Every structure is written in C-alpha cells, then in structure tokens.
Amino acid sequence: xxxxxxxxxxxxxxxxxxxxxxxxxxxxxxxxxxxxxxxxxxxxxxxxxxxxxxxxxxxxxxxxxxxxxxxxxxxxxxxxxxxxxxxxxxxxxxxxxxxxxxxxxxxxxxxxxxxxxxxxxxxxxxxxxxxxxxxxxxxxxxxxxxxxxxxxxxxxxxxxxxxxxxxxxxxxxxxxxxxxxxxxxxxxxxxxxxxxxxxxxxxxxxxxxxxxxxxxxxxxxxxxxxxxxxxxxxxxxxxxxxxxxxxxxx
Amino acid sequence: xxxxxxxxxxxxxxxxxxxxxxxxxxxxxxxxxxxxxxxxxxxxxxxxxxxxxxxxxxxxxxxxxxxxxxxxxxxxxxxxxxxxxxxxxxxxxxxxxxxxxxxxxxxxxxxxxxxxxxxxxxxxxxxxxxxxxxxxxxxxxxxxxxxxxxxxxxxxxxxxxxxxxxxxxxxxxxxxxxxxxxxxxxxxxxxxxxxxxxxxxxxxxxxxxxxxxxxxxxxxxxxxx
Numbered sequence: 001x002x003x004x005x006x007x008x009x010x011x012x013x014x015x016x017x018x019x020x021x022x023x024x025x026x027x028x029x030x031x032x033x034x035x036x037x038x039x040x041x042x043x044x045x046x047x048x049x050x051x052x053x054x055x056x057x058x059x060x061x062x063x064x065x066x067x068x069x070x071x072x073x074x075x076x077x078x079x080x081x082x083x084x085x086x087x088x089x090x091x092x093x094x095x096x097x098x099x100x101x102x103x104x105x106x107x108x109x110x111x112x113x114x115x116x117x118x119x120x121x122x123x124x125x126x127x128x129x130x131x132x133x134x135x136x137x138x139x140x141x142x143x144x145x146x147x148x149x150x151x152x153x154x155x156x157x158x159x160x161x162x163x164x165x166x167x168x169x170x171x172x173x174x175x176x177x178x179x180x181x182x183x184x185x186x187x188x189x190x191x192x193x194x195x196x197x198x199x200x201x202x203x204x205x206x207x208x209x210x211x212x213x214x215x216x217x218x219x220x221x222x223x224x225x226x227x228x229x230x231x232x233x234x235x236x237x238x239x240x241x242x243x244x245x246x247x248x249x250x
Numbered sequence: 251x252x253x254x255x256x257x258x259x260x261x262x263x264x265x266x267x268x269x270x271x272x273x274x275x276x277x278x279x280x281x282x283x284x285x286x287x288x289x290x291x292x293x294x295x296x297x298x299x300x301x302x303x304x305x306x307x308x309x310x311x312x313x314x315x316x317x318x319x320x321x322x323x324x325x326x327x328x329x330x331x332x333x334x335x336x337x338x339x340x341x342x343x344x345x346x347x348x349x350x351x352x353x354x355x356x357x358x359x360x361x362x363x364x365x366x367x368x369x370x371x372x373x374x375x376x377x378x379x380x381x382x383x384x385x386x387x388x389x390x391x392x393x394x395x396x397x398x399x400x401x402x403x404x405x406x407x408x409x410x411x412x413x414x415x416x417x418x419x420x421x422x423x424x425x426x427x428x429x430x431x432x433x434x435x436x437x438x439x440x441x442x443x444x445x446x447x448x449x450x451x452x453x454x455x456x457x458x459x460x461x462x463x464x465x466x467x468x469x470x471x472x473x474x475x
C-alpha cells in the first residue's frame with residue numbers, strides 16, 4: 001500500500017432542489033489512476049469540481065496529503081496542487097499555446113519569465129505540442145488544444161490530476177492522441193482521477209473503476225473484473241455497471 | 251479669393267492652431283482616465299459585491315441620464331459653493347472623464363460578460379486568485395472586444411470637447427467663434443473648424459483601427475472579410 005494522497009469522505013452537494021452528490025467516499029493512493037463512469041447527471045463532474053472546490057461541497061471532508069482542504073482558507077494554494085483538465089479545454093483564448101502554459105507559472109508561482117518559458121516549452125514537448133507553441137487556441141484542433149491544456153496543468157507540478165471528460169468534446173479520431181498522453185502520464189506514476197467513458201483506457205491503465213449513479217458510487221472494482229463481468233452473461237457483482245456499459249456500447 | 255486666403259493665413263491660422271492644441275490637450279488628458287474609469291465601473295458592476303455594484307450602476311445611470319453640458323455646469327458653477335473651485339480646463343476634463351468613463355463602462359461590461367465563463371474557471375483551477383484571473387485572463391479579452399465601442403466613444407469625446415468653450419476654456423470651437431464674430435466670416439471659419447474636427451476624428455479612427463489590428467488574436471474576433 002502506498003501513501004494515501006487524497007481522502008474523500010461523505011461528500012454531499014445540492015443544487016437547488018436536486019441533491020447531485022449524496023455521500024461519496026474513497027481513498028486515492030499515490031500513483032493511483034481511478035476512472036469514474038456512469039450516466040450523465042450523476043454528479044461525476046461535480047465530484048471532481050468539489051475536490052478542488054471549484055464547487056463548494058455542502059458537507060463531507062477532503063484531505064489532500066495531511067491537509068484537510070474542505071475548509072482551507074488558502075484555496076488557491078490547494079488548487080495549485082491539483083491539476084484540472086476540462087471537457088472543453090478552456091484554453092485562454094487570447095494567448096498562444098506557450099503563453100497558456102506559462103502564465104500561471106509567472107502569475108501564481110512567481111517564476112522568472114525565462115525559466116517559466118523554458119519549463120512551459122518542456123511541458124509542451126512532453127505532450128508533443130512544442131511545434132505549436134506559437135499557435136492560438138483557435139488555430140489548434142480539439143486534440144491539440146486538450147494536450148496543451150494538459151501541459152498547462154502539468155507545468156504547475158501537481159500532486160493529483162483531475163480529468164473531467166477530457167475526450168468527450170473531441171472527434172473520435174482525435175481522442176487517441178489525448179489518451180496516449182494520459183497513458184504516458186499514468187505510467188510515469190501520476191496520480192489521476194478521470195471521469196471518462198473511454199473503457200479501453202480504463203481497462204489498460206486504471207487501478208479502479210468506480211460506477212456512479214444517482215450521486216453515489218454504486219459499484220467499484222478492478223478494471224479487469226469489470227471487463228470480465230461485462231463480457232459475461234451470468235449474474236455477477238457488477239450488474240449495474242454491466243447494464244450501463246452495454247447501453248453505451250449500443 | 252485672395253482675400254479669403256489672406257484672412258486664413260493671417261487672422262485664422264494662428265488662433266485655430268492654438269485652439270486645436272488646446273482641444274488636443276483636453277482630449278489627451280481625458281482619454282486615459284476615461285478608459286480607466288470605464289474599466290473600474292464595469293468591473294465594479296460585474297464583479298463587485300452588492301453595494302459596489304449598486305454604486306457603479308447608479309453612477310452610470312446618473313451620468314448617462316444627464317446632458318454633458320449640465321454636468322459641466324454643475325462641476326464648474328456648483329462645486330465652488332462646496333469649496334471646490336476648478337479652472338475651466340480642469341472642470342472640462344473632469345466632466346469629460348466622468349461622461350466618457352460611464353459610456354466606456356457599458357462597452358466594457360458587455361465585453362466582460364461575453365468572455366466565456368470557462369476562462370475564469372480554468373484560471374482559478376490553476377491557483378490564480380479571483381483578482382489575478384480577472385486582471386490577467388478576463389480583462390485582456392474584454393479589452394479587445396470593447397475596443398471598437400470605446401474607440402467610438404473617444405471619437406465622440408473629440409467632438410464634445412467643444413463644450414469646454416462654454417466654460418470659457420478657449421479650444422478650437424471657442425477660438426473660431428471669436429474670430430467669426432469679429433470678422434463676420436461665419437461660413438468660412440466654421441467650415442474650416444469642421445474640417446479640423448474631421449481630420450482629428452479621421453486620425454483617431456486610423457489609430458484605433460491600427461490598434462485593433464495589432465491586438466487581434468486569430469479566431470478570437472469574428473473574421474473581417
């Protein structure tokens with residue numbers, strides 16, 4: 001067992017009359033890759049956003065390392081330690097790829113311009129985007145933009161990376177390049193929480209797949225068990241996950 | 251004809267040049283502060299807490315709802331009774347800044363609201379404070395979108411700077427009026443003054459078009475064909 005890097009206990013979140021999260025708990029070890037799947041509207045994205053408090057949870061606790069961050073005053077400091085990648089990339093539209101990666105290094109980490117540039121370049125080459133450093137977001141394909149946004153988060157040297165449906169907005173032929181980068185990260189030991197329905201990715205790199213429905217984790221297990229269960233027709237431990245996976249497979 | 255040319259060269263050109271310089275002085279002193287005020291009002295309106303937002307909104311409504319001339323009269327004639335006496339020049343500049351700022355703020359506010367919400371979310375997720383995210387990410391985008399509107403407003407300012415002459419600050423219009431009254435050559439004098447304003451506005455337009463081009467980001471603004 002490695003060190004627990006993220007501990008999540010009984011997170012609840014309500015938007016108006018709808019309780020989106022109804023008590024979610026899990027632990028993440030250093031180097032873990034956890035993939036969250038489930039029907040849309042079950043709170044997967046909200047859960048990720050609660051972890052770095054882009055959305056404030058109503059109740060429950062979150063520890064990042066030894067720090068209880070649910071009530072942390074310096075939330076900006078906490079967010080620096082957790083990278084986040086969004087479905088729609090959210091690259092800064094007015095900045096080149098390089099400036100996108102560089103700006104938080106300069107503004108948040110107060111790095112010198114030259115060293116920020118150097119680090120940003122090396123992060124861009126880590127995701128295979130160094131040739132596009134001077135391009136603006138509108139000049140990039142979806143897959144390229146998402147790789148830049150991954151580089152932007154990685155540059156901050158986060159302890160955990162949160163991926164919120166990183167390939168859902170991409171054309172099918174572009175998901176591969178993003179998943180490639182994510183696989184490389186995972187094999188490099190990055191701790192990752194991924195909301196995604198890319199089951200091939202989940203089966204090949206995740207330690208655990210968590211199936212969420214109705215604001216709670218209803219089933220969870222090792223990817224291999226889930227895959228075997230999904231392929232079989234006899235009753236198993238993952239009935240609801242199986243039903244869901246068959247539905248998305250069409 | 252010779253007479254007109256001599257009149258222009260000898261009687262008109264000197265005072266009009268001085269008047270033009272005086273007008274430029276008014277404009278140049280007002281524009282940067284008008285823009286700054288516009289940014290402050292717009293961010294206060296959009297991002298401020300309730301009292302700040304209300305204050306900005308009320309200010310904009312008041313200034314937008316009052317003729318500039320009345321605003322100038324209030325500044326120049328009423329403030330002295332509260333112990334604040336301003337020279338015609340400063341009273342005019344203050345009035346122009348107040349008016350220009352209010353109108354600019356509307357363009358800038360619209361531009362801020364047009365910046366996609368994900369931009370702020372992404373900035374915050376990287377650990378930027380709200381203020382940092384607004385200043386480094388939202389404002390540069392909003393400024394680009396507000397530029398055409400604000401440049402229009404500044405062009406208005408070039409023209410309404412002529413109101414300063416009513417507070418007895420002799421700028422282009424005032425200088426012309428004095429000569430016209432003295433020489434009775436109203437048509438000639440006011441035509442030339444109109445031409446000078448036209449030239450000033452044209453130059454301002456060219457500067458703003460250049461600026462827009464210089465700040466353009468591919469794919470950020472709609473493409474100009």
